[in-house]
Amino acid sequence: VAGTAHSNGGGTRVMIIGGDGYCGWATALHLSARGYNVCIVDNLARRNYDLQLGLDTLTPIASAHERVRTWGEVSGQHIDLQIGDICDWEFLSQAFQSFKPDAVVHFGEQRSAPYSMIDRQHAVYTQTNNVMGTINVLYAIKEFNPDCHMVKLGTMGEYGTPNIDIEEGYITIEHNGRKDTLPYPKQGGSFYHLSKVHDSHNMHFAARAWKIAITDLNQGVVYGVRTEETVAHKALINRYDYDGIFGTALNRFVVQAAVGHPLTVYGKGGQTRGFLDIRDTVRCIQIAIDNPANKGEMRVFNQFTEQFSVNDLARIVTAEGNRLGLNVETISILNPRVEAEEHYYNAKCTKLRDLGLEPHILGEAIVDSLLEFVIEYKDRVNMELIKPAVDWRKSPTSVATMSA
Ligand code: NAD
Numbered sequence: 204v205a206g207t208a209h210s211n212g213g214g215t216r217v218m219i220i221g222g223d224g225y226c227g228w229a230t231a232l233h234l235s236a237r238g239y240n241v242c243i244v245d246n247l248a249r250r251n252y253d254l255q256l257g258l259d260t261l262t263p264i265a266s267a268h269e270r271v272r273t274w275g276e277v278s279g280q281h282i283d284l285q286i287g288d289i290c291d292w293e294f295l296s297q298a299f300q301s302f303k304p305d306a307v308v309h310f311g312e313q314r315s316a317p318y319s320m321i322d323r324q325h326a327v328y329t330q331t332n333n334v335m336g337t338i339n340v341l342y343a344i345k346e347f348n349p350d351c352h353m354v355k356l357g358t359m360g361e362y363g364t365p366n367i368d369i370e371e372g373y374i375t376i377e378h379n380g381r382k383d384t385l386p387y388p389k390q391g392g393s394f395y396h397l398s399k400v401h402d403s404h405n406m407h408f409a410a411r412a413w414k415i416a417i418t419d420l421n422q423g424v425v426y427g428v429r430t431e432e433t434v435a436h437k438a439l440i441n442r443y444d445y446d447g448i449f450g451t452a453l454n455r456f457v458v459q460a461a462v463g464h465p466l467t468v469y470g471k472g473g474q475t476r477g478f479l480d481i482r483d484t485v486r487c488i489q490i491a492i493d494n495p496a497n498k499g500e501m502r503v504f505n506q507f508t509e510q511f512s513v514n515d516l517a518r519i520v521t522a523e524g525n526r527l528g529l530n531v532e533t534i535s536i537l538n539p540r541v542e543a544e545e546h547y548y549n550a551k552c553t554k555l556r557d558l559g560l561e562p563h564i565l566g567e568a569i570v571d572s573l574l575e576f577v578i579e580y581k582d583r584v585n586m587e588l589i590k591p592a593v594d595w596r597k598s599p600t601s602v603a604t605m606s607a
């Protein structure tokens with residue numbers, strides 16, 4: 204099966220930018236366990252956002268250094284750790300020249316839509332950090348490793364919710380008797396989602412101008428926490444965000460069910476998105492690395508496995524919670540975001556499957572095991588952090604969880 208333990212990285216050198224984060228940490232271990240030579244680059248910004256806003260992961264995570272040290276003891280594999288900011292060109296160029304990656308996986312961005320909507324400063328920070336960081340990575344490839352394949356995390360949210368089917372990156376249009384295949388129209392729903400749109404345009408240009416090989420992975424909302432490697436030792440545990448700023452829909456609902464907080468459906472709950480299990484995130488990245496894009500091409504994969512509406516998720520979590528003896532309620536909260544609450548949604552996601560992805564499907568077993576996992580840590584839940592903290596219409600917002 205593509206992306207499983209049987210595949211062998213054969214020493215392929217993979218730099219993982221954002222490797223201390225939720226998707227990046229799981230991916231770093233997945234690849235290291237399979238024989239890829241991994242270097243994590245991270246400026247620990249994500250840990251700092253928690254300190255600034257008074258948030259915390261559900262799970263007690265070890266420091267980046269302790270994680271890597273423990274992984275060395277558990278697996279016998281070395282992961283290189285470089286702490287620094289990819290917006291700092293001196294740092295990034297040294298990291299590139301010393302590690303010489305064959306592939307770079309770029310997770311290293313500010314990834315929360317609500318965070319980007321707190322106020323002007325957070326909007327500007329998000330776009331500066333994300334867009335400039337990506338341009339630096341493009342230049343590092345061009346100048347130091349022109350054969351390096353860039354695997355970049357984008358988002359399904361780049362497309363918004365158009366009233367037509369969503370293709371994988373490009374759409375063929377006939378207009379006034381002529382025909383062309385063009386980038387699919389983008390309609391991001393927050394300054395964060397728009398930062399990914401700007402990245403995609405910059406990468407599309409750089410791929411053509413400098414003959415770089417790029418894969419843009421438009422990922423859906425990720426759920427779950429355990430992967431084969433992160434369960435091997437308590438110091439390898441992954442982060443799990445459930446707060447109103449960084450927590451994502453299904454992960455939040457599972458925590459809410461576990462602690463007896465009503466499930467927070469925003470507005471009508473018809474908002475439909477693509478979702479995937481974190482165990483599929485890591486396999487998708489491996490598949491992308493093993494099957495690189497052509498030089499000069501920006502290939503786009505839609506990286507999700509199933510579509511659900513927010514109401515679907517609430518129903519699934521309620522049913523499984525009830526089976527485990529929990530009393531689960533749902534409330535509709537006035538939607539803090541500006542988004543369609545009832546809409547058409549049909550997004551393609553065949554390219555990763557064509558390359559061998561065999562998805563984990565969200566069923567009883569997965570929700571049950573996630574609920575059981577969360578219940579173990581429920582004493583760490585701070586109920587105050589659950590409420591939505593940022594209103595799109597009211598920006599600037601003084602976030603309830605922020606220090607004055
Ligand atoms: P995360 O915040 O947990 O991890 C991102 C990591 O990048 C953090 O460790 C952070 O410290 C680091 N980082 C940020 N800016 C940096 C910089 N300038 N230099 C160096 N490191 C930097 O986020 P995540 O949930 O793991 O998401 C990873 C990527 O996947 C993001 O690009 C995100 O947009 C994308 N994505 C995530 C989801 C999801 O549901 N979590 C869904 C779709 C796409």
Ligand code: USQ
Pocket residue numbers: 314315316317357358359360361396422423424425449450451452453455467468469470472474476477513540542
């Ligand atoms: N929602 C609720 N209740 C909640 C939380 C969210 O109804 O308690 C709704 C939101 O209004 C939205 C949907 O659920 O309609 C998804 O919200 P989310 O917070 O789970 O996801 P989103 O803000 O889109 O961002 C997350 C990641 C981001 C990634 C994106 C993928 O934080 O990094 O890019 O998922 S996607 O949604 O496909 O764009």
